Amino acid sequence: xxxxxxxxxxxxxxxxxxxxxxxxxxxxxxxxxxxxxxxxxxxxxxxxxxxxxxxxxxxxxxxxxxxxxxxxxxxxxxxxxxxxxxxxxxxxxxxxxxxxxxxxxxxxxxxxxxxxxxxxxxxxxxxxxxxxxxxxxxxxxxxxxxxxxxxxxxxxxxxxxxxxxxxxxxxxxxxxxxxxxxxxxxxxxxxxxxxxxxxxxxxxxxxxxxxxxxxxxxxxxxxxxxxxxxxxxxxxxxxxxxxxxxxxxxxxxxxxxxxxxxxxxxxxxxxxxxxxxxxxxxxxxxxxxxxxxxxxxxxxxxxxxxxxxxxxxxxxxxxxxxxxxxxxxxxxxxxx
Amino acid sequence: xxxxxxxxxxxxxxxxxxxxxxxxxxxxxxxxxxxxxxxxxxxxxxxxxxxxxxxxxxxxxxxxxxxxxxxxxxxxxxxxxxxxxxxxxxxxxxxxxxxxxxxxxxxx
Numbered sequence: 001x002x003x004x005x006x007x008x009x010x011x012x013x014x015x016x017x018x019x020x021x022x023x024x025x026x027x028x029x030x031x032x033x034x035x036x037x038x039x040x041x042x043x044x045x046x047x048x049x050x051x052x053x054x055x056x057x058x059x060x061x062x063x064x065x066x067x068x069x070x071x072x073x074x075x076x077x078x079x080x081x082x083x084x085x086x087x088x089x090x091x092x093x094x095x096x097x098x099x100x101x102x103x104x105x106x107x108x109x110x111x112x113x114x115x116x117x118x119x120x121x122x123x124x125x126x127x128x129x130x131x132x133x134x135x136x137x138x139x140x141x142x143x144x145x146x147x148x149x150x151x152x153x154x155x156x157x158x159x160x161x162x163x164x165x166x167x168x169x170x171x172x173x174x175x176x177x178x179x180x181x182x183x184x185x186x187x188x189x190x191x192x193x194x195x196x197x198x199x200x201x202x203x204x205x206x207x208x209x210x211x212x213x214x215x216x217x218x219x220x221x222x223x224x225x226x227x228x229x230x231x232x233x234x235x236x237x238x239x240x241x242x243x244x245x246x247x248x249x250x251x252x253x254x255x256x257x258x259x260x261x262x263x264x265x266x267x268x269x270x271x272x273x274x275x276x277x278x279x280x281x282x283x284x285x286x287x288x289x290x291x292x293x294x295x296x297x298x299x300x301x302x303x304x305x306x307x308x309x310x311x312x313x314x315x316x317x318x319x320x321x322x323x324x325x326x327x328x329x330x331x332x333x334x335x336x
Numbered sequence: 337x338x339x340x341x342x343x344x345x346x347x348x349x350x351x352x353x354x355x356x357x358x359x360x361x362x363x364x365x366x367x368x369x370x371x372x373x374x375x376x377x378x379x380x381x382x383x384x385x386x387x388x389x390x391x392x393x394x395x396x397x398x399x400x401x402x403x404x405x406x407x408x409x410x411x412x413x414x415x416x417x418x419x420x421x422x423x424x425x426x427x428x429x430x431x432x433x434x435x436x437x438x439x440x441x442x443x444x
Contacts, residue, residue, distance in 0.1 A: 038399075039383075042360065042409045046379060049361040074380045082380075086387035 032088060039083045047073055131266040135255045135316075138268050142253065142318035143168055143185040147236045149322050157239045163202045163210065165190060166236030171214070174227035180218055183233065188322070189292070190242040193257065193314055196221055199292075203242055207232060245291035250275060251320030254287065256299070259312035265303065271320075281306050292317050340375055345385050347428055348377070350394065350413055350421040357400075359408040360386055386411055394420050 050069035054060045060068060070076065147166040157164060165186050171194070173180035184192040190203030197217050202210060207230045218226040248254070250271050256279070258265040269277035275288030282302045287295055296315045303311060340348065352358065352366050363386075364377040389395045394417035400410045413421070436442070 038409070039387075041407065043379075043383065045359065045406060045408050046361045046364075046383075048406075072379075074378070079380045079383055082384035083387050086384050086391060 032084075035088050036080075036084055039080055039087065043073075043076065043080060043083075047076075128266065131268075135257065135266050135268050138253055138255055138318065139185065139316060142322055143234075146185075146188070146240075146318075146322040147234065157235070157237055159239065160232075160235055162204050162206050163232075164236050164238075165203055165240040165242060167202075167232060168234035169202070169207075169210075170231040170233045171195075172229045172231070173218070174229060179222065180214075180226065180228065186236075187246065187316070188240075188242070188319060189244040189246040191244075193316060196259065198312075198314060245293065246317055246319070248287050248290050248292070248295065248317055249320060250288055253318040253320075254295070255316040255318070257314040257316065259314065265307075265311070265313065338374055338376065340377060344428070345377070345381060346389060346394075347421070347424040348375070349382075349385065349389065350417055350424065353395065353411055353413040353417070354421065357410040357412040359402070359410050361408075363411070389417070393417075 047066070047069045050072060051062070051065040054065035054068055055062060058065075073079070143166060163169070163186055165188055167186045169184050169186070169192065171180060171182040171184065180195055182195045184194060184202075186192050186202045190201060191199040192202040194200050194214065194217075197214070200210075200213065200217070205213075211228050211230050214228045214230075215226050218228065248271060250273060252271045254269050254271065254277055256265050256267040256269075265280075267279060269279060271277055271287055274286075276284045276286045278284050279299070282299075285298070285302070290298070292315050295317075296313055299315065300311075300313045303313065348367050349363055352363050352370075355366075358366070360379075360383055364379065364382055367375055367377050386395065386397075390397055390411070393414055395411045396414050397409050397411045399407060402408050
């Protein structure tokens with residue numbers, strides 16, 4: 001059996017703090033009751049003693065002596081109230097004030113911490129958005145360059161009935177607004193990266209067949225049957241050969257897209273002369289000569305210890321040959 | 337019997353307790369007896385004053401037993417109470433001397 005009761009410990013701690021001026025809680029009703037009871041006992045003792053003296057000195061019977069003692073005492077209730085006020089009145093006020101001030105300071109501190117946390121999260125979200133934007137810009141730049149390069153090096157495209165490398169597709173979801181909306185590009189290997197699904201074969205398929213495939217693939221992600229509509233936003237001007245698998249080479253740009261924890265690992269890196277890229281957390285990784293699928297598997301394994309199991313990684317490879325070389329700097333104009 | 341002169345209750349209570357711890361009834365009785373039934377302490381002012389003086393740390397109190405075995409709150413004078421008593425006595429003696437001078441009485 002426990003030797004100490006928890007209420008004893010709490011009471012002891014409260015007394016210890018109160019003795020040092022730290023009132024962690026307002027005075028309890030039972031404390032006030034105890035003080036009132038003590039004062040009642042003290043006043044009752046006085047009246048009883050006066051009654052005994054009246055019996056002894058004046059020979060009054062007990063009930064008359066007690067009644068006379070009460071009369072001589074005066075307004076008992078008023079005396080009682082005055083004693084209680086002297087004993088605890090001001091202490092209670094100070095304790096309540098102390099408690100309210102402590103509570104207010106605690107709330108202010110809590111509010112400040114919450115504000116800091118919110119600001120920190122907003123800053124993180126903004127940084128993630130910047131990373132995502134950078135990756136999307138690189139992708140757009142690459143797709144545009146690919147289209148130009150394909151147009152310049154291959155025969156003019158005459159067949160627009162099926163998708164080709166370099167096409168830009170807009171995805172609209174009818175029944176689940178915005179959930180599957182996306183803008184994708186058909187990569188060199190003929191595949192396009194769709195939200196939640198990963199890489200899907202696109203080149204050589206008609207928009208209608210791809211729509212059906214996507215509706216079927218998106219069914220597990222939607223409560224109602226998804227209605228997917230695809231638009232060919234930009235068509236490549238020539239039909240290039242599909243390179244499958246696409247092998248990563250020096251100078252290629254590698255975009256990372258994270259799913260499950262959006263924005264967590266969105267990065268853009270260029271393959272260096274030594275065949276490596278540098279990535280946060282895991283550092284330098286050798287990528288040259290690998291296919292995109294191999295690199296996705298490798299990076300997923302490397303990042304797994306640092307993120308939850310829900311993290312998914314997709315790699316978008318922008319071949320160096322498709323990248324637009326940087327424009328030479330324009331001569332500065334102005335007065336000399 | 338006469339009521340206490342204004343401003344003398346603290347002085348009388350402290351002086352009474354200088355002899356030793358007492359409960360409220362005994363304090364009132366001793367003041368009456370020592371004044372030979374001239375001064376009477378009103379209960380309505382005595383008990384609030386005792387609690388006030390305890391809050392001011394001039395008195396301390398604890399529950400004890402009377403010779404008849406009855407539980408009672410006993411008050412004792414503290415070190416601060418003794419200092420207060422000295423000040424109150426000096427002030428009161430000055431007042432008495434001033435009254436004597438005004439009334440043309442000889443010093444006792």
